[in-house]
Amino acid sequence: MPSADLFPAAGRRALITCRELKKNFKKIEAVRGISFDVYEEELFGFLGPNGAGKTTTMNMLATLLTPSSGDAIVAGHSISMDRDGVRRSIGMVFQDPSLDDRLTAEENLRFHAQLYGVSPADYRRRSEEVLRLVELWDRRFDIVKTFSGGMRRRLEIARGLIHHPQVLFLDEPTLGLDPQTRAHLWDYLLKLKKERHMTIFLTTHQMNEAEYCDRICVIDHGQIVALDTPAKLKKLVGDDVISVRPKDPSRVKAELDRIFQQVKYVEDGAYLHLRVSDGHTFLPILLTALPGEIESVTLREPTLDDVFLHLTGRSFRDEPETSKMSRGFRGHRH
Amino acid sequence: MRAATAIRTIAERELLRYVRDRGRVFVTVFQPLMFLVVFGSGLRSSLARSSFGVDYISFMYPGTVAMSIMSVSFFSTISTVWDREFGFLKEIMVAPVSRTSIALGKTFGAAIIAMSQGLLLLCFAPLVGISLRPQVIPAALVIMLLLASATAGIGLLVASLVRTVENFGVIMNLLVFPMFFLSGAFFPLTAVPTWMKIVSSANPMAYGVDALRQMLLAPTAGSGLMPLLLHPASLDALYLLAFSSVFVSCAVLAFSRRD
Numbered sequence: 001m002p003s004a005d006l007f008p009a010a011g012r013r014a015l016i017t018c019r020e021l022k023k024n025f026k027k028i029e030a031v032r033g034i035s036f037d038v039y040e041e042e043l044f045g046f047l048g049p050n051g052a053g054k055t056t057t058m059n060m061l062a063t064l065l066t067p068s069s070g071d072a073i074v075a076g077h078s079i080s081m082d083r084d085g086v087r088r089s090i091g092m093v094f095q096d097p098s099l100d101d102r103l104t105a106e107e108n109l110r111f112h113a114q115l116y117g118v119s120p121a122d123y124r125r126r127s128e129e130v131l132r133l134v135e136l137w138d139r140r141f142d143i144v145k146t147f148s149g150g151m152r153r154r155l156e157i158a159r160g161l162i163h164h165p166q167v168l169f170l171d172e173p174t175l176g177l178d179p180q181t182r183a184h185l186w187d188y189l190l191k192l193k194k195e196r197h198m199t200i201f202l203t204t205h206q207m208n209e210a211e212y213c214d215r216i217c218v219i220d221h222g223q224i225v226a227l228d229t230p231a232k233l234k235k236l237v238g239d240d241v242i243s244v245r246p247k248d249p250s251r252v253k254a255e256l257d258r259i260f261q262q263v264k265y266v267e268d269g270a271y272l273h274l275r276v277s278d279g280h281t282f283l284p285i286l287l288t289a290l291p292g293e294i295e296s297v298t299l300r301e302p303t304l305d306d307v308f309l310h311l312t313g314r315s316f317r318d319e320p321e322t323s324k325m326s327r328g329f330r331g332h333r334h
Numbered sequence: 335m336r337a338a339t340a341i342r343t344i345a346e347r348e349l350l351r352y353v354r355d356r357g358r359v360f361v362t363v364f365q366p367l368m369f370l371v372v373f374g375s376g377l378r379s380s381l382a383r384s385s386f387g388v389d390y391i392s393f394m395y396p397g398t399v400a401m402s403i404m405s406v407s408f409f410s411t412i413s414t415v416w417d418r419e420f421g422f423l424k425e426i427m428v429a430p431v432s433r434t435s436i437a438l439g440k441t442f443g444a445a446i447i448a449m450s451q452g453l454l455l456l457c458f459a460p461l462v463g464i465s466l467r468p469q470v471i472p473a474a475l476v477i478m479l480l481l482a483s484a485t486a487g488i489g490l491l492v493a494s495l496v497r498t499v500e501n502f503g504v505i506m507n508l509l510v511f512p513m514f515f516l517s518g519a520f521f522p523l524t525a526v527p528t529w530m531k532i533v534s535s536a537n538p539m540a541y542g543v544d545a546l547r548q549m550l551l552a553p554t555a556g557s558g559l560m561p562l563l564l565h566p567a568s569l570d571a572l573y574l575l576a577f578s579s580v581f582v583s584c585a586v587l588a589f590s591r592r593d
Contacts, residue, residue, distance in 0.1 A: 062428055087430035098421040100347070102354050107347075114343040115429040117336055159425075 012039040015167055015199050016061065020070035023056050023222075030056045032222040033070060038167070038201055043193050045213030046203040047304065049314075053222040054203035055095060058171050061201070062092050075166040088116065091160030095171040097152055101144040105136055105155050108144060109162055116163035123162070130158040134188060150181035157188065161198075168192070170202040174209060186212060207304040216304070218311060225311045230304065237302040237310050238264075240279030242286065243271050245296045252293050259289050266306075268315045273306060340431035344439025345446065348413060352447045362409075362451055366402040367458060370394060374462075377520070388555040391462045393562075396546035397519020399455045400539055403478055404485045404513060406451045408506050410444035411489030414589075415502045433590035437494075440589075441486045441582050448482035449475065459550065470549045473567070477549070480574035481542035487581025494588035518543045522562035538577040545570035 016038035023031040031053040038044045046054045059065040061072055063083040071078055077085030099108050106127065113123040131137040134154035144152065153173060160168055173189070174182040190212065192198045202213075210216050211230050218226040218233070226233055246252035252272065256265060263282075265274045276282045279299045287294065309315050352358065370391060378390035417423040426436055453475065459466050488509065496502045516523075516530065517539035523531060534540045545567040551559055565573070 064424065064428055084430040087428060090428075092424075092428045094421065094424050096421045096424075098425040100351070100422050101420075102351055103347070107350065111343060111347055112425070112429070115340055115426070115431055117339065117430075 012042075014038065015040050015042075016044075016072060016074050016201065018057075018061070018070075018072040021057065021060060021067050021072055022069045023053075023060060023065060024068045030222055031060070031067075034219070034222070034224050036217055036224060036227055038199065040199055041193070041197045043189075043200045043212065043214045044202070045210045045216045046201070046219055047205070047207070047210040047216050047308075048203075048219035049205055052205075052219045054205075054219060055171055056222075057219070058169055058201070058203055061086075062090055062169055063087055088163070089166045091163065091165035091168045093153070093156045093160050093168070093170045093173055095175060097156075099144050099152055099155060099159075101147075101152075104141050104143055105131070105147070106140040108155065109140075109159055112159045113162050118163055126162050126164070130161045133161070133192070134158045148181075150177055150184065153177065153181075153185060154188065157185075157192075161192075161196075167199040167201055170200065172203055172205070174204070174206065182209075207308070210304050218308060220308075220312050220314075226307070233304065233307045234302040237306045238275035239277050239302075240275075240282075241300055241302045241306050242274040242276060242279055242283060243298045243300065244274065244286075244294050245271055247293055247295055252290060255290055255293065260286075266309050266313070268309055273309065275302075275306075275310075337432060337435045340429075340435040341439040341442060344426070344436055345443035348410060348440065348443025349447060351413065352410065358409075362402065362406050363454060365405075366398045366455060369401070370398045370462065374398075388551055388559065389463055392464050392551060392554060393547075394519060395459065395462050395464060396550045397517060397543045399452050399478075399550075400481060400517060400542045400546055401514050401519060402455055403448045403452045403482050403542070404539060405510060407444045407448035407482045407486040408489040408510065410447050411440065411486055411493045412499065412502055412506075413444075414440055414490060414493040415496060415499050418497075419499060434586050437490060437586040437589040438582070441483065441490050441585060444486035444489060445479060445482035448486065449478045452478040452482070456550075464550060464554050466550060467553050470552075474546060474549045477542060477545045477567070477571060477574065480571060480578055481538060483578035484538040484542075484574055484581050487578055487583075487585045490585035491581060491588050494585060494591075513537055513539045516540065518547075518564070523564060524562055538574055538581075540564070541570040541573040541577070545574070 014037040018037070019035045020033045021031060021035070022029070022033045034057065046057065048054050056065065060067050061074055061079060063079055063086050067080065071080050073079075074086045075089035077089060079086050100111070103111070109127050109131070110123065113127070118126065127140075128137065131140055134157055136151060136155055136158065139147070139151070144155065147155065157168075157170075157173075170189075174185055177185065186209070189200060193200055204210055213230065215227065215229055216233060217224055226236070244252070249267070249270070249272065253267075256263065256272075263274055263276060265272050274286070283297070283299055287297070305315065374391035374394045414423070417426065456466065456471065456474070489506070492505050492509075493502060496505060516534040516537050518534065519539075523534050523540060544564045548559065548563055548567050564570075
């Protein structure tokens, strides 16, 4: 599986080098020997459905889980040999809330800074810097209990930065946040990358969020199915996608196979997605060839949804959201 | 050096959470006083007619202080279960500090809260007719700290083994009452059946109560107290030191093994 194009950007310094990392929980193989590199100043995304092994991998890289086999080097430290070295080098924002909501924002930050050995002088300077970055400076003496979900997430990001980590890990950072807060949070993350040259490693199961990443690692059933830039991944699918809703899928499929043998398509519920090089000229031909067979049609550019469907044969939307939702709500019960 | 900072940071947070929680501060101060007044007065007027060398409420007083220390330190170690349930433990676990420092910080935090609680209760001694000699206070503080560490060790041990706050509560209730009843707080352990003597000899509370009783009551009671005591206070202190070393070590091991 690991091939040359999994590690394309030769010459750039790898900040995370992950080799044949494996994790079994009893009989379940959660992560099945994955290898990848994350480069300095990169915004690297782990994309996959729930249960794909994203969080398990991140927790291994953050030394919260011991790998069953394999190893990874994070900022020059082995995750199995030098846990403290790794821990000092990373900032972590967990999927579920991890603030002490009985303390103030400032107390949460100070606790963290002391555990990471930040000197009091550095702490005074940096706490202002990070709190201003996430626009919580005015609320620093407020008890976290009074904060909204978005504010808490921003405070967690500020906390993850205060010990000047070399890489920031974010596990589903926008989970459970409303769309406006989500967009806002992404502004902060992109600002962080642009202004602070921060290396960011995040997991997401949101296709549209993965678009912001420099490179995306698509993971499914504990294995890497693709690793590339969003643009190149979409190229896998073709230049254009025509989504049709046929009246009778089996008849339309048979017709497609007969008339347009060279056109590849995937079935996705009631829809067929056709991969074509020039959708604008192909669409009229398609409709003429299948008169009265098609209920609706959309011509669009490929999305990462199409890529996932192409790579795994399954749609992201098929994944049950229930377990995730309940976790999202749990995160906001305070 | 780093470990010391980590232990202090973890312990400081425990203290901060304690003082932030006014309801808890009030309850932990009010409860032992109520206990002393209601229970003590009730028993004094009916059952407790034998000679205790002092008034029955005064006799009960050191035991009430010990009970308060035990329940406060148990209750404080619940924060570990709480942290696990509410996600804060992950923030601690991903930090570059050893598991031992975390466990020691949690234990010391709980022990310091419990000891200050005991110290606070000493202020009420004159109200129940006990005149304290100032010079016994440092020694009493040592006993209180040892008792608090031993019970905090038990608390953290349980907290490391259970998953939920509910389970922690159940196990604690199971421990609190026998430890209290077999502590000698209500009745002297000098005239009890042999089985009870054996069981209570494994109870750190018995040594704490015994030591506090002789330190706090000696000036008031005089020699009338002598037949009710088990060991010299220094021996009690040694026992407590042994108990707290064992329990805190077990707690550190159990905590490090988890997660």
